[in-house]
Amino acid sequence: xxxxxxxxxxxxxxxxxxxxxxxxxxxxxxxxxxxxxxxxxxxxxxxxxxxxxxxxxxxxxxxxxxxxxxxxxxxxxxxxxxxxxxxxxxxxxxxxxxxxxxxxxxxxxxxxxxxxxxxxxxxxxxxxxxxxxxxxxxxxxxxxxxx
Numbered sequence: 001x002x003x004x005x006x007x008x009x010x011x012x013x014x015x016x017x018x019x020x021x022x023x024x025x026x027x028x029x030x031x032x033x034x035x036x037x038x039x040x041x042x043x044x045x046x047x048x049x050x051x052x053x054x055x056x057x058x059x060x061x062x063x064x065x066x067x068x069x070x071x072x073x074x075x076x077x078x079x080x081x082x083x084x085x086x087x088x089x090x091x092x093x094x095x096x097x098x099x100x101x102x103x104x105x106x107x108x109x110x111x112x113x114x115x116x117x118x119x120x121x122x123x124x125x126x127x128x129x130x131x132x133x134x135x136x137x138x139x140x141x142x143x144x145x146x147x
Contacts, residue, residue: 005032012036012069012070012071013069014044015038015073016035016037016077016078016079017034017035017073017074017077018034018072018073018077019032019033019034019066019072019073019074019093019095020032020034020035020044020046020062020067020068020070021068021070021104022046022057022066022067022068023067023068024065024066026062026066028048030108031048031054031055031056031057032048032050032055032057032095032096032099033046033047033048033057033062033067034046034047034048034049034074034077034086034090035118036059036077036079036080037079037080039061041064042063042064042065043061043062043063043064044061044062044064044067045059045061045062045080046060046061046062046067047059047083047091049086049087050090050095050096051091052096055099058085068100070099070104071095071102072098072099073093074089074090074093074095074106075089075093076089077089122145
């Protein structure tokens with residue numbers, strides 16, 4: 001008889017401890033929070049105890065349509081955990097530093113930085129891209145010539 005292999009899915013599940021990014025027209029859009037309690041199939045109770053004030057979110061109910069589930073989660077968080085225990089586990093899981101290392105956070109930071117550019121800054125970026133492209137093509141031509 002063959003062996004049955006049971007694997008967990010790679011999906012991001014709505015679960016207590018899952019770190020979410022609030023988006024949309026919410027007042028705390030762009031901030032991180034952890035799911036503390038699942039209210040019903042459309043709403044969750046979240047709180048973001050981040051030490052960075054740019055990511056901190058007070059405890060509140062948020063519709064699931066206004067959050068994006070991240071791959072991060074606070075391990076061992078109990079349902080309805082209070083602020084102090086959530087903060088301790090958030091810090092022990094090093095969520096802030098893990099978030100800053102993700103490609104998602106880096107891309108959001110790059111987009112925010114580019115939104116703040118002036119016309120002259122955008123022109124300088126265009127020239128730098130053009131120079132990089134020229135150097136890459138020159139190196140590729142050299143490789144093709146030797147092959």
